[in-house]
Amino acid sequence: MVDEQVDNSISASTGKERPAWKSVLAMVEARAVDIIVAWHIDRMTRSMLDLEELILLAEDAGVGVATASGDIDLTTDVGRMVARILAAVARAEVERKAARQRLANAARAAEGDVHFGGVRPFGYENDRITVIPREADAIRKAAGDVLAGKALAEVAREWSAAGLISSRAEIGWEKGKRKPKAGWSARGVKNVLVNPRYAGIRVYNGDEVGTGVWQKILELEEYLALVQLLGDPRRKKGENAGRSGRKPQSLLTGIARCQKCGETVRAASNRGELTYSCRMSHVHTNREYAEMRTHGDMIDRLSRPDALGLLVPSGIDEVDAAKAEAERQRAKLDQLAKLLAADLMTVEQFTTATTAAREKLKEAELPLKKVAGGDLLIGLDLGTSRVKGQWVELPLERQRNLVEALLEVALVPRGRKRRDPMPLAEQVVIEDRKVTAASAT
Ligand SMILES: [Zn+2]
Structure with a gap:
């Protein structure tokens, strides 16, 4: 160990000088380390510029970088790619400041904190952890009965007759009114049976995010069967119709697919690890890694010169002609740049010629943008390195739409062997979505 350098509390994103970081770079340059x-890599380099500086120096001086979350070998192209993706993702996090608080809340939810506020849930004491055996038994029995075909209204009658008091009815009681009627309705029973809390699942913003610290009353399989039977209340029209179409809070929920069953996955957690999982629990893919790979792939594709071509179908004459024309103009722009660099034309000639070529390129790309869903592409300088910065700043919803339009993300079960798990890199398979004329219109 040569030295320890700490830039405490100086966020790498503020643009402030970070003296310790500077002296690290100086030491690398002097080959002293x-x-x-x-x-974590984002503790060192919050900006892509920092990272590129480090990569150049590390390559030059043969310096390795190790982080608590795994070594990154900046001397290989794979290592550099991983580092760049990590830095891009870190950057995105820094820049989406509004999203930060949400993330913090989500993290707390994922840890299974007990959520206070409101009435105690039926089945639990006021601490929301301790199970009330009599109520828990009623819930378990009802679950079995309903799955066997009993009507919800019948369960409601039984619960009322047994003097079980619904949480809602209990508020009135606490407020000093006379002891309420049990007040169970079919809907009330259903709300209990499809509430993920009873299977120990913590819900945040409509996504199931973790395992609760409280005792569960229903087994997961039982709960899932009930949801399937009774329908997810969050998706049903009716009392919540105004808020229908909740927005997923994670990049790949409802987009990536389980390779085994082909169903889309959703944000979940498995043994404390944030994952994407399918309903049948075939896959539990590390969420951060899957998102990182997707971000990296999207940036890569959108930065390609022919990015627009990826988004539009082939086989339509008009579109193919536009693609070819755009390709011609891009080639011309390249050629002009070479001529300028070789001093074979003046800056003035270059400016005039490129302005014309750019106009033609724009014109050629217009029909392409229309077919590709132009709205999705606003604010993205496709085919340039600027896409990287622009991509990470896009609202999640736009990122999701673009991922869906461009990629097929498959998650692969990691196998049963605990000791010899499948490498992360093999658990996420990303391919170009094949755009056909039929699916685009
Ligand atoms: Zn599956």
């Missing part, structure tokens, strides 16, 4: 150890 063999390896840099950091907690």
